[in-house]
Amino acid sequence: MATAGPNYASTAVSDSALAGNVWSNPGNAGAGDDSYSTAYSNGTQYLKATGFGFSIPTGAVIEGIVVEWERKASGSTVKDKAVRIVKAGTVGATDKSVTTDWPTTDAFASYGGSSDLWGETWTAADINAASFGAAIATNSTFVRTASVDAVRITVYYTPQINLASDAAAVATAAADLTTTIALSGDLAASATLAGDLTTGIALQGAATAAAAAAAYFSVVLDGAIQAQASASADLSTGIALSGNAAGIATLSGNLTTQIPLAGDSASVATAAAGLSTQIAPAGAMSSVASASASLTTSIRLAGSLAASAAASADLSVGRVFIPPASQRIYLAEITCYDPTLPGIRTLRYSSGADGYDNGGILYEPLIQQPATLRREIPTDVVGGHVSASYGALTLVNASGQLKALRDYYFGGYELTLKVGEAGAPYASFTTRLKATVETASFEPNRVAIRLRGREETLKTPLQTLSYGGTNVLPDGLDGTPDDQKGKQRPLGFGRLAAITPPCVNTSLQIYEISTSAFDDIVNVFDGGTFLTRGTEYTSLSAFKSSTVGAGGYNIYKAGPTYIKLEREPFRTLAVCAAEKWDYTQISAAGILKRILQSLGYTAADWVEQDFLDLDAANAGSLGILVGDGETIAGVLDRICISVGAWWGFDNLNRFRVRRFDGPAGNPVATITDEHIQEFGPVGPVQRPLWEVTVQGDWNYAVQPNANLTGQAQEQPARAQWWDKASRDQVISVPSVKANRPLAEKTTLTSYQNGISQCLAEGTRRRARFDDCHDPIAVTLGAPDAWMDLIDLGSEVVLVSDQCGYPAGRAKVVVMTQPDFQRNRLDLILWG
Known part of the structure; x- marks a missing residue:
């Protein structure tokens, strides 16, 4: 067109x-x-x-x-x-x-x-x-x-074929010429002969990886019908293959030419039509297995052919263009706020030269560089969040056609990037990237749409509630200006072994356990000695006015969760509490999901299978008390580090979490030398571990032995537990140190409750680095499907002589960076 x-x-x-x-x-x-x-x-x-x-x-x-x-x-x-x-x-x-x-x-x-x-x-x-x-x-x-x-x-x-004809000494003659050229199979030339035809087809250079090629051109016929005494039919076809023609199944070119010579050709003895055509596909033709040409030409002369000297027609071909069999394009949809509406506007752009028309919704062809996303998971013994960096989507603005965008508000709105074939239905396009827009930056001759990760929204405090100090004693649960005003209110998840809650009403001796509801208050201690459980209330007003028995405590747990003491503690107050008894709710996966839900996330914002897989790998309970000013991301880090997992957002802006393990025998793709364009080593590498200490079962109410009551001091094991912030488990394998002199020892922090869980997790993580691991960076000329199939944590098999794995090696993808413009995929493989 x-x-x-x-x-x-x-x-x-x-x-x-x-x-x-x-x-x-x-x-x-x-x-x-x-x-x-x-x-x-x-x-x-x-x-x-x-x-x-x-x-x-x-x-x-x-x-x-x-x-x-x-x-x-x-x-x-x-x-x-x-x-x-x-x-x-x-x-x-x-x-x-x-x-x-x-x-x-x-x-x-x-x-x-x-x-x-x-x-x-x-x-x-x-x-x-x-x-x-x-x-x-x-x-x-x-x-x-x-x-x-x-x-x-x-x-x-x-364009169509136009015939300008000057009839001298005759009326007119008509000829219909149809020519079809198909390249397939072995080199061969066939023809049916009618009329004067000369065709030359020269295949030059290379046509890389083309399944089919078609020729479109404009043809103008001009010339004069001259005197000629005889009629003849000659056919000459020349096909020349040059360059590299090896490896592609077929290459075909279709040529259709119609030449109408209309009218009555009175007094014409004979007529002849001459056609000369040259088609030259330029470029590289690497990977062609075979080529052939078959040519069929038919010429019909209509009218009266008597007593005239001759008739002839000349064909000149101006331009021949062979387009690619298909063209992949990207569509960008960018939401923003337009104050002139006022309201939300969606901007639409495409790559390629012609733009894209989605049923009258036009995408201007202004994309210079599609956006990119690089994500890498931590491969050390710890775990935590994925590091992510975005490359901007850039738009051509050479003529200033995007100047109106300067007045739009982009920050916090969304970019969606889709990929598909030019001319294909919109429904066939695949969403390749969703990201949050940071800003639109105007640069010389272009506009850069700069992006930010969704994790940026998680760098704010998880607990946003604090005490106002508004108590008018003996009333109130908000502290006074002299004790709690401005301090963060407690928030806990899971099973908390021992915490010291703040006193929110000194007159009534009421203490706040958490701003959320809890399933139970298990035990309350004063200087390590058990207090007596009293009455549990469902009415907050009844709870506040209740009488507590001697040496005891009453409970309100509908949310917020409080206890009320009979008197002020003699020594350190400590509470053991269970936020949930359902262990599926207080596992790492369970707490992660509930935090996301509290932020307004729904099932569309995560991959449900991730939580199922993490629970299958480690379903032990955790105890998390949110620290002063601690961010959401910080809490998610602590949860994931406890079980050796990583978290982040994928290319569709969905929350992802997976435990970092070695290859398990479930590869999604096999990478060979045919795919690899570049490769190289990656460092530094986590050294083997001969000893791991896991700090777990945390005590948030540490108190020295001298602070304990006499009753508590009489129980040495319990007295020792009160004196430490955690119960440490040591996993030691001296033979690893003996065989691998650079082996290290490390200390891990886990918020799992049971020491048996901590021991099992420490054993797993120490052994993860026993084998010889060889991280390698590879750049792939990847099949398009791999852009969606290969993701962080995916397992692949690397079969490569040049990389040193002729027999193949299973590896885990720990970094991915697609290059949408060049259809390349950068990976770091571990294992």
């Missing part, structure tokens, strides 16, 4: 075919020179522009028309009243108007499309006529000034 334009109008008038306000200075709408045609916007006449000066070749098939109006308004509510095409000076019936407000700064609006004929049938002459054009009118709720700077039109068409 060819294009003409965009061409600007040479004439514009206010057309009273539509009743309304008259346009002033309508001629100013001819060119984009900031000279405006204006009208009061509350119902206008047509502003009709014509004289676009097109020269579409005769016989061309008109495929579509795009009209662009450059316009603005002095305020809101100005909208399209009518947007129509003009044919032969008459305004058409099809209306393309939209309901969005005109902007208050100059901007083009596009109507129609590459396959939109505006409800009309067209010839080249219709388009070339001075009376061809476009019309627009406005309407508004309030009286504003509507201003039009320019209008331009682009026409999409397919």
